[in-house]
């Protein structure tokens with residue numbers, strides 16, 4: 001299970017957004033665990049914390065620096081601590097790693113040997129530093145955006161409070177990884193700072209830090225940092241609570257307080273809208289809006305992706321994810337509908353597997369029966385090549401997700417033709433624009449697309465979702 005799913009499973013199973021720092025800090029060790037063997041005392045304390053909290057929190061966050069500071073016995077303590085965390089609870093290693101030279105080897109060590117689920121990173125060395133951590137699809141990173149350290153304000157607020165550097169970090173790091181793989185770490189007592197970050201990163205998980213430095217602040221912090229679904233924000237258990245003998249009772253009280261506020265937020269949310277794209281509503285452009293939303297939910301990724309043909313592209317489109325975002329899915333269906341309403345056909349066909357949900361949605365919307373050609377024919381049962389009922393001679397409009405070479409859609413369409421169906425039109429969401437529409441036309445198909453890949457990349461670049469290097473890589477491809 002990947003980090004994101006593991007975290008969400010724990011949030012809902014334990015009904016908790018709380019996480020616990022597992023830090024062997026000799027200065028904070030409760031008197032009852034102090035002993036002449038400092039490591040043994042710290043270990044007993046950490047074991048107590050895990051036993052008391054595992055059912056009431058969503059993640060653990062050991063801070064690497066505390067273990068390193070204890071030398072070799074400290075690292076041994078780290079491994080014992082990691083081993084005693086129940087497998088289903090995600091571990092976020094708080095490393096604030098920032099060294100480009102060691103990023104690949106460190107990523108391999110922490111993710112494959114130590115088997116932590118996520119790590120905190122400093123953004124200063126940029127995307128090159130973060131990329132080696134993102135090649136592990138089941139693990140995640142949290143980018144440090146701002147801290148509450150007073151001395152850091154001069155850097156974080158630069159050049160001025162209206163457009164501070166920490167917001168630049170948020171904007172930039174959003175282009176590095178999907179919301180499932182890249183979250184943000186925000187240390188602040190100032191709800192306005194958290195609010196400004198949530199505004200431009202509505203889809204990201206935020207680890208809140210330092211929120212307890214000011215008393216009576218919890219509601220303001222929750223109001224500023226929770227997303228419209230009442231989650232997306234991980235709250236630290238206060239450090240001084242971890243020394244208390246009745247830790248589990250205290251955590252449960254805190255959890256209840258947080259959950260009460262969360263349910264108010266969920267109750268107040270009158271629509272299923274998850275977030276609004278950050279472009280002007282005055283000049284609303286549905287396609288551009290949709291592109292930004294697709295990017296923000298991780299359907300459009302940048303990096304090096306090998307295609308079925310063996311070619312490497314600087315992007316990958318995964319439209320299969322839209323089914324988990326009804327609001328976006330609905331808009332995608334509307335965009336297909338705009339094209340289909342001008343075409344003539346008796347049935348719709350989806351190309352498996354990616355386009356089956358879309359074709360089903362369109363079939364229900366347009367009140368038009370649906371069929372689909374099987375990808376592989378079963379050796380048992382009816383051994384049908386085409387699922388659903390149809391009459392030879394009928395006209396079928398084919399629906400698919402993305403045209404790269406056109407191979408998969410043509411294979412599907414040929415199966416339909418072999419069964420005596422007429423295929424004139426193929427409607428896809430994205431055209432990769434390498435002359436494939438012409439190739440389809442030579443085979444007697446008229447291809448229509450909602451978006452072209454260059455339209456997508458240009459929109460993302462203009463909206464600051466991808467940087468110049470990513471834009472250039474696409475243009476040179």
Ligand SMILES: O=c1ccn([C@@H]2O[C@H](COP(=O)(O)O)[C@@H](O)[C@H]2O)c(=O)[nH]1
Nearest residue numbers: 316317354402403404405406407408409
């Ligand atoms: O970014 C991508 C690229 C490919 N796919 C999958 O491949 C087919 C289209 O490839 P053809 O070469 O045109 O057969 C598409 O239907 C997807 O299944 C993708 O999802 N994203």
